[in-house]
Amino acid sequence: MADSAVDPDDDDLILTSGDREARRVPPLVVDGLSESEILAFAPPMVCDRVHWDTVDPFDARELVPVLAAHAPPIEAYSRQWSDGQHRIWVPEGLGHEARQVLRDWCEANGVEAVNVRVVAGVPFRNLDLIPGTLLADLIAAAVDWLYPRLAAVRRKLVADLELVEDEDVRSMMYLFVSDHMDRFDAGREGRNGTLTLLAFLIGKLRNWPQDAARQAQGRPVVSDRLAIAKASDAFAATHQRAPSEVELADALGMSVTDLRRRQQTIDTLSGMRNYQSIDAGSRDDEGMTLEVADEVDVEADATERTRNAQLTRAVMAAVNDPSSTGKRAQDPLALAAVYLSFWEGMSRPEVARELDVLPKTASAAVKRVLDSVAESGLT
Amino acid sequence: MSQYESDQIKSSINALGLDRHVELGLTVSPLASVATSTAKALAAYLDSHPVVPVRLAGLGTQGGRVVFTLGVTMGSLEDVKTGAPGAREAVLLLQSLVDDFAAHDPAFAILPETHSLEARLAHEVTVGARRVELATAVERLVAAV
Numbered sequence: 001m002a003d004s005a006v007d008p009d010d011d012d013l014i015l016t017s018g019d020r021e022a023r024r025v026p027p028l029v030v031d032g033l034s035e036s037e038i039l040a041f042a043p044p045m046v047c048d049r050v051h052w053d054t055v056d057p058f059d060a061r062e063l064v065p066v067l068a069a070h071a072p073p074i075e076a077y078s079r080q081w082s083d084g085q086h087r088i089w090v091p092e093g094l095g096h097e098a099r100q101v102l103r104d105w106c107e108a109n110g111v112e113a114v115n116v117r118v119v120a121g122v123p124f125r126n127l128d129l130i131p132g133t134l135l136a137d138l139i140a141a142a143v144d145w146l147y148p149r150l151a152a153v154r155r156k157l158v159a160d161l162e163l164v165e166d167e168d169v170r171s172m173m174y175l176f177v178s179d180h181m182d183r184f185d186a187g188r189e190g191r192n193g194t195l196t197l198l199a200f201l202i203g204k205l206r207n208w209p210q211d212a213a214r215q216a217q218g219r220p221v222v223s224d225r226l227a228i229a230k231a232s233d234a235f236a237a238t239h240q241r242a243p244s245e246v247e248l249a250d251a252l253g254m255s256v257t258d259l260r261r262r263q264q265t266i267d268t269l270s271g272m273r274n275y276q277s278i279d280a281g282s283r284d285d286e287g288m289t290l291e292v293a294d295e296v297d298v299e300a301d302a303t304e305r306t307r308n309a310q311l312t313r314a315v316m317a318a319v320n321d322p323s324s325t326g327k328r329a330q331d332p333l334a335l336a337a338v339y340l341s342f343w344e345g346m347s348r349p350e351v352a353r354e355l356d357v358l359p360k361t362a363s364a365a366v367k368r369v370l371d372s373v374a375e376s377g378l379t
Numbered sequence: 380m381s382q383y384e385s386d387q388i389k390s391s392i393n394a395l396g397l398d399r400h401v402e403l404g405l406t407v408s409p410l411a412s413v414a415t416s417t418a419k420a421l422a423a424y425l426d427s428h429p430v431v432p433v434r435l436a437g438l439g440t441q442g443g444r445v446v447f448t449l450g451v452t453m454g455s456l457e458d459v460k461t462g463a464p465g466a467r468e469a470v471l472l473l474q475s476l477v478d479d480f481a482a483h484d485p486a487f488a489i490l491p492e493t494h495s496l497e498a499r500l501a502h503e504v505t506v507g508a509r510r511v512e513l514a515t516a517v518e519r520l521v522a523a524v
Binding site: 305306308309311312313315316319320329330331332333335336339342343344355356357 | 399401403404405406408441442444453454456458459460462463466467469470471473474477481484485486487488489
């Protein structure tokens, strides 16, 4: 297993890009081998990456022999990422050709490939070439080193993604590190010398909470939240107090009404996600709470009731638009889909089965309501 | 099976009342002090809106409040999917319930299990063998809060 990182000595002081004095992030040593020795098994290459989604489960490795059999043959590599997207890497310049082969093959084999993209000139290592458990040990050693030192990233992840708990973060970090290992470009030289694996990962992990939140909640909501937090921090640093609504709106260059609307959207979405977990928990304990009434948390009940009422109002406003006329004014399907998703706790495929519609129809119906709630900022 | 036969079977199922309906739960939770008057107002309100089928699915208490759980039927799956007039009426009724009873935190909720205390009490009030008046049941609940 990990022999831990090499201890830095006093000579390892460096000047960061922000002109702060810091210690050099040490190279890792695992099973008696340094990280550079381990990664030398999988030398860095520059490739074109083709990545895409499929409607049904699919293993992208199936395409490697297909590309090899193509005339002229295309040498391809594939590796699974935890985000479920499919990726193959091909020699630089062959990305678009590989995409066409992929499309043809998918069409011929009845695989529904969506959103097929090519990114040219990306760093890649074929990690399959690293023997034994060296790669897994290296990832574990990196996570062991990073996890205790990136408390701010951990806190932010738990705070930004309401369904993520403290105990989930370590395994999430392992997956994140595992995903990013193939793009570590060890040859890169900076003002402080060669980039170590840990320094590379710290750089990637710094933006991880924002990227994860954007993926989960949508870009505008997260950007609003970041902007509001940044403006509040900047004001507090200058004036040694929290800003009023007017001062915050001024700092952000928007009206107070607009600021309120955006804050309400953030609160409503946050409440909606929290509701799901509270609802699931209360249903599991239903029998018990009825029997031990003395242990009922009155304050939590009141908070939950108020939040449910606000959420109900927001959902009703989304499915009933009095300004429209005819069929478009009310959206019973969206209401039923949202009710089954959030109150009955059904997954999207279950909702689709229950309502006898296609999964994409159920998802679109739920999305209509969530988008409307986010846009209107109703509470 | 031809389309005609399929439609015939569907209409037979509909005629027997066996097609699947979508029912949503909505709780109205007045404070114990105003629960009896709210019960009367709620009953009067629903009597004046007979188009949409609504049933009292649960009656219980929670944290100093009396909780009425209403089961609002939106219509058959087909009605909901196609946005039939009945389903849209149900949305309008829910909207007006949410607006008119806003002081009592109307909120969507899962419908109580058939054998739960809340469902059994609601059953006694509506169709039970020892049927009691809603107001009487609420007064008893209030006394127990």
